Amino acid sequence: xxxxxxxxxxxxxxxxxxxxxxxxxxxxxxxxxxxxxxxxxxxxxxxxxxxxxxxxxxxxxxxxxxxxxxxxxxxxxxxxxxxxxxxxxxxxxxxxxxxxxxxxxxxxxxxxxxxxxxxxxxxxxxxxxxxxxxxxxxxxxxxxxxxxxxxxxxxxxxxxxxxxxxxxxxxxxxxxxxxxxxxxxxxxxxxxxxxxxxxxxxxxxxxxxxxxxxxxxxxxxxxxxxxxxxxxxxxxxxxxxxxxxxxxxxxxxxxxxxxxxxxxxxxxxxxxxxxxxxxxxxxxxxxxxxxxxxxxxxxxxxxxxxxxxxxxxxxxxxxxxxxxxxxxxxxxxxxxxxxxxxxxxxxxxxxxxxxxxxxxxxxxxxxxxxxxxxxxxxxxxxxxxxxx
Ligand code: SOE
Numbered sequence: 001x002x003x004x005x006x007x008x009x010x011x012x013x014x015x016x017x018x019x020x021x022x023x024x025x026x027x028x029x030x031x032x033x034x035x036x037x038x039x040x041x042x043x044x045x046x047x048x049x050x051x052x053x054x055x056x057x058x059x060x061x062x063x064x065x066x067x068x069x070x071x072x073x074x075x076x077x078x079x080x081x082x083x084x085x086x087x088x089x090x091x092x093x094x095x096x097x098x099x100x101x102x103x104x105x106x107x108x109x110x111x112x113x114x115x116x117x118x119x120x121x122x123x124x125x126x127x128x129x130x131x132x133x134x135x136x137x138x139x140x141x142x143x144x145x146x147x148x149x150x151x152x153x154x155x156x157x158x159x160x161x162x163x164x165x166x167x168x169x170x171x172x173x174x175x176x177x178x179x180x181x182x183x184x185x186x187x188x189x190x191x192x193x194x195x196x197x198x199x200x201x202x203x204x205x206x207x208x209x210x211x212x213x214x215x216x217x218x219x220x221x222x223x224x225x226x227x228x229x230x231x232x233x234x235x236x237x238x239x240x241x242x243x244x245x246x247x248x249x250x251x252x253x254x255x256x257x258x259x260x261x262x263x264x265x266x267x268x269x270x271x272x273x274x275x276x277x278x279x280x281x282x283x284x285x286x287x288x289x290x291x292x293x294x295x296x297x298x299x300x301x302x303x304x305x306x307x308x309x310x311x312x313x314x315x316x317x318x319x320x321x322x323x324x325x326x327x328x329x330x331x332x333x334x335x336x337x338x339x340x341x342x343x344x345x346x347x348x349x350x351x352x353x354x355x356x357x358x359x360x361x362x363x364x365x366x367x368x369x370x371x372x373x374x375x376x377x378x379x380x381x382x383x384x385x386x387x388x
Contacts, residue, residue: 129344219241
């Protein structure tokens with residue numbers, strides 16, 4: 001019999017929606033499922049918000065007291081979907097209570113917090129995961145397979161971008177994502193860390209960085225209410241303005257421990273770009289190109305193809321590819337954000353079932369945080385900065 005595991009989800013916003021959908025859908029896709037995640041309790045800031053989330057996301061119970069919930073003996077898994085400022089406190093308490101933990105990205109605001117979280121889960125011996133979901137896109141996992149099989153050869157170069165435009169309007173509100181005390185950093189922590197996670201997954205550890213960081217909009221209209229309001233749809237030009245004390249954009253050169261070189265660019269101010277995560281990897285035997293806005297496809301070039309057929313080919317991911325046994329039966333039916341979260345959920349519960357740490361876990365999250373810290377330091381000093 002597949003084990004039922006009770007989940008306490010802390011945070012009922014954008015990520016809460018994505019995780020709740022994954023809990024409901026994972027066994028529908030991956031059967032037999034490694035476990036059945038049961039939506040037991042959802043926690044939000046007020047009782048009213050929690051009750052709304054309970055109704056909407058299909059949990060049994062609602063609460064506004066995360067401390068009481070993570071200590072309940074009937075909870076198996078604690079899922080942290082809050083803004084970054086409470087990740088460490090909740091994760092450390094959940095680890096002490098012996099719960100398995102999945103935590104939204106970035107793992108923490110600072111290296112110190114990430115280290116404390118990693119120490120806590122290690123001491124507790126629980127399973128832990130950080131929710132960098134984009135490596136769960138089948139096309140990205142296929143790129144990893146080609147690389148691991150040596151089909152691209154030795155990696156020479158990595159180019160990663162994450163471009164969005166939801167904060168390009170200077171009158172879009174001052175959400176928590178623009179406040180250092182809550183977010184830790186701006187674009188660096190929010191989206192450049194996704195690129196760092198993908199670089200670590202596909203190429204290996206980043207050793208040093210040389211970055212430019214900048215803040216285009218030094219103030220933004222204060223936001224009404226605590227909800228995470230992304231973008232200009234909520235703009236309030238006549239509202240009082242508050243200070244933005246984080247970066248809007250980062251561009252960096254990279255050196256990898258394994259000898260490859262690369263670059264990373266991330267911004268939330270690129271008009272016309274939505275979730276433009278691109279990866280290009282050049283190796284001694286071929287190249288790979290991926291664009292999340294065309295996420296069913298992997299572009300791949302094998303240098304040993306016959307001379308008259310050389311060039312990038314488009315592989316549409318499907319049953320023959322990673323996670324193809326659980327997802328849709330025909331390539332091109334469409335992989336979406338939800339599918340990445342469903343696969344993430346499957347990998348997390350598989351790790352619990354096998355009692356083996358998944359990746360990326362809190363150790364990987366800490367390594368990514370060390371790179372984020374180096375990017376910010378380098379943005380300030382203008383020098384190459386070592387990671388760690
Ligand atoms: C906003 O930039 C955001 O919601 C990020 O925080 C997520 O990690 C990303 O996947 C989508 O955009």
